[in-house]
Amino acid sequence: MTTITHSNVAPAGQSIWHRYRIGSRIQSAGAHLILLTYLLIAVFPVILVIMNSFKGRQAIFRNPYALPTPETFSLIGYETVFSRGNFPLYFVNSLIVTLGSMFLIILCGAMVAFALSEYRFPGNTLLGLYFALGIMIPIRLGTVSLLRIIVSLSLINTHIGLILVYTASGLPLAVFVLSNFMRQVPRDLKDAARVDGASEYRIFWMVLPLVRPALGTVLVFNMIPIWNDLWFPLILAPAETVKTVTLGAQTFLGQFVNDWNAVLASLTLAMAPIITLYILLSRQLIRGLTAGAIK
């Protein structure tokens, strides 16, 4: 498109275009400069923490901006973390809670979205609205009652309690995004399968892979907040055996606040999985984010 416009204009206004191009080159350099500056602001604190977690105590203070050298290299912080904290356990707990919630959000959300977009039944619109209700209201506002429910179901200090709460809070957005996408799956496809005698369940499993981008969006929007949440682990599952990484790091850091090696090491350990995952999935994540925004 642009090239066509260019060639149309070029003969008459060559000098204008020339000037425009020089101007745009300066503008582009300026853009890179500002973006680079902000990029530094964004990653500098993170890099500083990771870098210094591999140094001895003196080196951390003497020259915080230097990379660890053979003389300053030390794993003393990590030794403290592993001997005093339960980070492997916290990590497994976080993994169970996050994966469990994601599985239920995707499965239950997709089933509702499928039913809402596929069948006409009394109360269809109303049910859609019922789920949409939860998009804007933070579930935390119901904590007083939620704690009583979780206690009365004997789900306090369990993974299942957290999973159910996160599933409930993740469903509204999942239903909203997925039903928007499922409506775009062609009718003919599903009706052809029906003619071939496929059950409604089979058709659901057939449609599911077709809305993969939307599943990615839902995954991304729910995964990070669940992994990072402090509120519900603190209130519903504070016991050592079910502590998540976020709560575990919070209590550990609170205790060892003056042991700089331990603080830097535990921060690095707690950041490592989520940053690794982010770098591995960043393309899907950003695509998911953008797909969700367009919808």
Add this chain to the structure above:
Amino acid sequence: MKNPAKSSTSRKKFPTHLLVFLGPAIVIYTVFMVYPLFDSLRLSLYAPSAGNSRVEEFVGLANYQRLLTDPLLSPRLTGAIGNNFVFFIVHMFVQNPIALVLATLLASVGKRSSAVYRTLIFTPTVLSFVLVGFIWQIILNPLWGIADDVLGIFGLESQPWLGLPGTALPTLSLISVWQFVGIPMMLFLVALIGIPEELIEAGRVDGASAWRVFWSIKFPLILPTVGIVAILTFVGNFNAFDLVYTVQGSLAGPNFATDLLGTFFYRTFFGFQLQPGNPTMGAAVAGVMFLIIMLGVVLYLVGWQRRITQYEL
């Protein structure tokens, strides 16, 4: 269209599959989200009985009345609302403009470099409030002196930024801005990329400067996203408990200078120091938060979304 013969036969059967599809989600969503939200509002109308504190009795709006008039509670409530407002304003007028500038620049540079920039700028957003809180606590710690080194470049003097009542809240707000600028940035970027090139080109051919092109062409077209970002910022405000709790504890020091509705809710609910917790009073604080959020959402729907022009692109 459905095959009419087929649908009439399936209508006769009891729609078991409908129950299977809808059942689990409705049960989980209702039991663990909708019911607790309404039940919390109901509980806010109860208080521990004077005779037996284990029994709760209906007291109407007495909890709310106490929140507004009790000399111990009402300054905390108004303080928290005020601080929440400051927190929101900082995000609205620092985070979102920065995000808009970054998004505009990202849209103007090449695709590859744009991908690198946005991936790295988004990194803090994937970290938890807890980690971000501690990272900044040690960066700002005068013992380590990183912040003093950096701020020294700009001639700013060393200060306990998180320890002074005057600077603690703005500092915390800016930490949160640092963490979350990636989200509005991405939303703005998507909106900006969606603008047809012809429109921008047309403006340039007419001799409009980049500045003019931005304000007269791009900005009006991304107004719907501006609205979405505003309402997301507003609701996100009420989840900021984690950061304050991590950095300043549930007392939200110094001297309640960083107390947000989230921390006030937590303290009222679970108690602190010698003050025992009061769940139903906590529910009333949640009720106030609920009201404020509803007010914001309604204002957004009526005052903003209805009034702005949606351009069909």
